[in-house]
Amino acid sequence: MIGIWMAPNGDTTVLIEKLREAATSWGVKMRMGRSSKLEAWTGLQTNIFATLKYPLAACTLTESECKSIMAPAVRAALPKAGISSTMSTTVRNAPIESLGMGVLDSYLFMGTARTSMMTHHCWSNTPTGVLLQMCIEDLALDSGLYGLLWNQEFKFSEWTVKHSIIFHACKFNHKHEIVIGIKHHSITKRRNNDRSIIAVASKHISKTSSLRAINRLRQFHNVVHLSDIAAADGRGLNHRFLAETQFTGKRNDYKWPHGK
Amino acid sequence: MESDYTQWRIAMEYVFPLNFTLETPLGPWEPCIAEEWTKNWDWFVTEDKIFLCYRETATVWHRFLKNERLHREYKTTHLVVDQPAESVLRATVESGHGGLLLLSTSTKPTIEDSTDSTRMIVGSLETPLPEL
Numbered sequence: 001m002i003g004i005w006m007a008p009n010g011d012t013t014v015l016i017e018k019l020r021e022a023a024t025s026w027g028v029k030m031r032m033g034r035s036s037k038l039e040a041w042t043g044l045q046t047n048i049f050a051t052l053k054y055p056l057a058a059c060t061l062t063e064s065e066c067k068s069i070m071a072p073a074v075r076a077a078l079p080k081a082g083i084s085s086t087m088s089t090t091v092r093n094a095p096i097e098s099l100g101m102g103v104l105d106s107y108l109f110m111g112t113a114r115t116s117m118m119t120h121h122c123w124s125n126t127p128t129g130v131l132l133q134m135c136i137e138d139l140a141l142d143s144g145l146y147g148l149l150w151n152q153e154f155k156f157s158e159w160t161v162k163h164s165i166i167f168h169a170c171k172f173n174h175k176h177e178i179v180i181g182i183k184h185h186s187i188t189k190r191r192n193n194d195r196s197i198i199a200v201a202s203k204h205i206s207k208t209s210s211l212r213a214i215n216r217l218r219q220f221h222n223v224v225h226l227s228d229i230a231a232a233d234g235r236g237l238n239h240r241f242l243a244e245t246q247f248t249g250k251r252n253d254y255k256w257p258h259g260k
Numbered sequence: 261m262e263s264d265y266t267q268w269r270i271a272m273e274y275v276f277p278l279n280f281t282l283e284t285p286l287g288p289w290e291p292c293i294a295e296e297w298t299k300n301w302d303w304f305v306t307e308d309k310i311f312l313c314y315r316e317t318a319t320v321w322h323r324f325l326k327n328e329r330l331h332r333e334y335k336t337t338h339l340v341v342d343q344p345a346e347s348v349l350r351a352t353v354e355s356g357h358g359g360l361l362l363l364s365t366s367t368k369p370t371i372e373d374s375t376d377s378t379r380m381i382v383g384s385l386e387t388p389l390p391e392l
Contacts, residue, residue: 192288192289226275232349233285233364234282234285235281235364237281249302250301250302251300253299
């Protein structure tokens with residue numbers, strides 16, 4: 001993809017290397033050059049920040065990874081622009097309207113740009129929006145919980161895959177109390193007293209590795225609800241689900257990773 | 261995977277706490293369309309309990325006849341038939357003792373009209389409903 005190095009398993013090593021390389025190379029040129037304060041400041045805002053900002057909406061970097069990418073450029077440009085590079089990041093990254101320096105916080109930019117991009121594309125139903133919608137529904141199925149993904153507690157992070165862009169958007173939005181309302185197909189109960197298997201299991205089991213194992217097997221059997229694994233009368237477990245082989249029957253129309 | 265099965269079994273003991281039964285039964289099914297009722301389950305029984313049916317595909321069903329001499333047991337030989345015309349109930353079945361044992365059946369849900377509320381027909385053309 002143009003300007004982005006992505007791996008299907010979510011590995012960001014190459015992406016970080018490339019972005020850091022760009023920031024370092026720009027920083028070296030800034031140090032070697034004879035730019036004025038204004039030129040250094042303008043270069044920082046319009047040149048390297050623009051380069052680094054470009055792929056961020058599609059990235060799933062952590063806060064420390066973002067800081068490490070930006071550091072070579074910021075450390076080189078701020079002293080040239082007459083600003084201390086050791087200044088508190090709170091002041092440095094705060095908007096100018098709030099008496100800050102308005103230096104880009106790439107982590108916050110990545111999180112907000114991602115959410116804004118998701119909302120825009122899903123709302124406008126663009127081809128990207130359709131792909132995002134599929135990712136959202138994949139994560140909703142992976143979480144195995146009823147209702148919209150955005151209304152869930154972020155507890156599902158204990159058992160879902162962690163490399164999806166939607167997972168990272170949920171994580172960021174949860175941390176920063178951002179609520180979005182993108183509609184997606186959600187899982188609903190099939191019987192009066194139905195509940196989600198993983199929701200019930202997570203009330204009794206807190207160990208993350210156990211929850212991940214249960215979720216793996218739930219997806220291996222392609223089931224979501226208690227009604228999927230209960231006998232037809234809804235009173236007890238269908239003992240077929242204790243056998244150590246994949247359930248070959250059908251309980252829903254969802255597209256599963258281990259689909260039959 | 262072996263450990264996953266162990267964890268799954270432990271979870272099932274919590275989820276179905278009374279020797280793999282629920283404290284509160286799941287109760288009646290939510291209303292659904294007729295197609296969904298047969299599509300998302302594998303074993304069915306006719307309301308008169310004479311035939312046990314296994315849904316292979318939408319049009320290929322295996323029909324097993326009740327063994328008259330044994331309560332709840334069905335013969336393993338079967339006929340390949342179309343989807344049963346009569347009303348069928350979802351069933352849980354176990355094989356053993358040389359036959360198929362009907363363990364439980366469910367009640368029928370309210371069957372809803374299968375009309376897709378997101379589409380409309382204009383003349384001979386079927387299109388999605390316009391969004392506001």
